[in-house]
Amino acid sequence: MSRSTIPTMTFGNRRCVIAPGPIHPHWQKIAGDKGFDIIARIRDRYHLGLRHHACGRDMIAKLYTLRTAAPLCPHCLSDRRRELCDGAGVTFIAPARPHYLRIRLPCGHEAERQQEFLERVKAGQTEIRCGPCLEARLKAEAEEHGWTLIGPDPNGVRSHRLYRHVCGHVQRVAMANMQTGRFTCHGCAGAWTTDPSHIYLMRFILRSGRIAVKVGFSRNPWSRLRHQLVTDRDQDAALIRVVAVPTGHQALRYEKRLHMTLRTLFPGAELDRAEFASEVRVLSELYCGSIEPEVNALLDDIELRIAALSRRRAKLRRKQARHDERHPRNRQRRKRPAGGPQAGRG
Numbered sequence: 001m002s003r004s005t006i007p008t009m010t011f012g013n014r015r016c017v018i019a020p021g022p023i024h025p026h027w028q029k030i031a032g033d034k035g036f037d038i039i040a041r042i043r044d045r046y047h048l049g050l051r052h053h054a055c056g057r058d059m060i061a062k063l064y065t066l067r068t069a070a071p072l073c074p075h076c077l078s079d080r081r082r083e084l085c086d087g088a089g090v091t092f093i094a095p096a097r098p099h100y101l102r103i104r105l106p107c108g109h110e111a112e113r114q115q116e117f118l119e120r121v122k123a124g125q126t127e128i129r130c131g132p133c134l135e136a137r138l139k140a141e142a143e144e145h146g147w148t149l150i151g152p153d154p155n156g157v158r159s160h161r162l163y164r165h166v167c168g169h170v171q172r173v174a175m176a177n178m179q180t181g182r183f184t185c186h187g188c189a190g191a192w193t194t195d196p197s198h199i200y201l202m203r204f205i206l207r208s209g210r211i212a213v214k215v216g217f218s219r220n221p222w223s224r225l226r227h228q229l230v231t232d233r234d235q236d237a238a239l240i241r242v243v244a245v246p247t248g249h250q251a252l253r254y255e256k257r258l259h260m261t262l263r264t265l266f267p268g269a270e271l272d273r274a275e276f277a278s279e280v281r282v283l284s285e286l287y288c289g290s291i292e293p294e295v296n297a298l299l300d301d302i303e304l305r306i307a308a309l310s311r312r313r314a315k316l317r318r319k320q321a322r323h324d325e326r327h328p329r330n331r332q333r334r335k336r337p338a339g340g341p342q343a344g345r346g
């Protein structure tokens with residue numbers, strides 16, 4: 001038989017063969033009671049083409065299902081899922097595991113969420129959070145305050161995470177506190193933020209022969225190099241430059257900006273972790289030695305900024321001193337212990 005003689009019809013977006021045989025009136029009655037019309041017998045003697053009264057769209061169902069249960073219109077189901085997702089502020093992609101939907105979050109990440117959970121989001125009872133975005137945010141917030149996000153809280157408290165401070169101390173911290181920075185490190189009591197610090201440049205010759213440079217900040221770069229970074233006492237490692245920075249907090253800011261600049265200017269210069277993992281104990285921030293002159297130039301710039309800043313501060317102090325000489329009463333007032341509206345702060 002040639003293809004053209006086989007009667008077919010389209011159901012939904014599927015082209016189906018029309019099966020021979022009558023559509024019995026009592027089938028039509030059952031279908032009608034359940035909200036459908038039987039349009040044709042299709043595929044084989046077990047399947048029917050139905051039209052849903054509620055939406056007017058076509059679907060395929062088993063005759064057996066029609067007789068023993070209520071067929072579920074896939075179009076209406078899809079509509080309901082889409083509406084649910086719209087209401088929850090996400091985009092429906094596809095059904096996932098039973099009771100779960102695959103969705104796209106407003107940030108662009110894909111995720112799977114329980115339908116019941118999305119109902120609650122739609123009703124405003126809860127919020128949907130993106131895991132990868134949350135991790136990225138937590139990481140950035142931690143870096144802002146000199147901490148590195150290590151992972152989940154070992155005690156299993158959902159509002160907490162485990163972090164490592166720049167001083168090396170590892171501590172559980174509430175995420176909300178990390179956001180504001182209102183807590184102290186139990187390892188150094190936060191002294192690093194106000195203590196003098198350094199931006200350093202180190203050079204490593206890896207066992208592969210490759211020359212790598214590292215920039216970072218530390219209160220004591222000499223000790224950091226020998227006791228924290230190097231895994232082998234004979235490693236060819238040298239501290240080649242140290243820029244003194246008045247406070248740890250400033251050092252952290254300069255260092256962050258430096259890395260950002262280096263990543264932008266030399267996107268390929270960052271070494272892959274696998275290249276140095278067994279030799280240098282850092283998470284990232286090892287660059288190819290070829291950019292050492294550029295790093296040095298950026299450090300020159302930082303040195304100039306620090307010098308300019310301290311000159312500005314000295315000038316301000318001199319100006320203040322002259323002013324105080326001329327207006328001794330003001331100085332008295334400033335020296336008096338805090339009693340005004342600012343009392344109790346800091």
Ligand SMILES: [Zn+2]
Pocket residue numbers: 052054055056057073074075076077
């Ligand atoms: Zn329908």
Ligand SMILES: [Zn+2]
Pocket residue numbers: 105107108109130131132133134
């Ligand atoms: Zn996201």
Ligand SMILES: [Zn+2]
Pocket residue numbers: 165166167168169185186187188189190
């Ligand atoms: Zn600390």
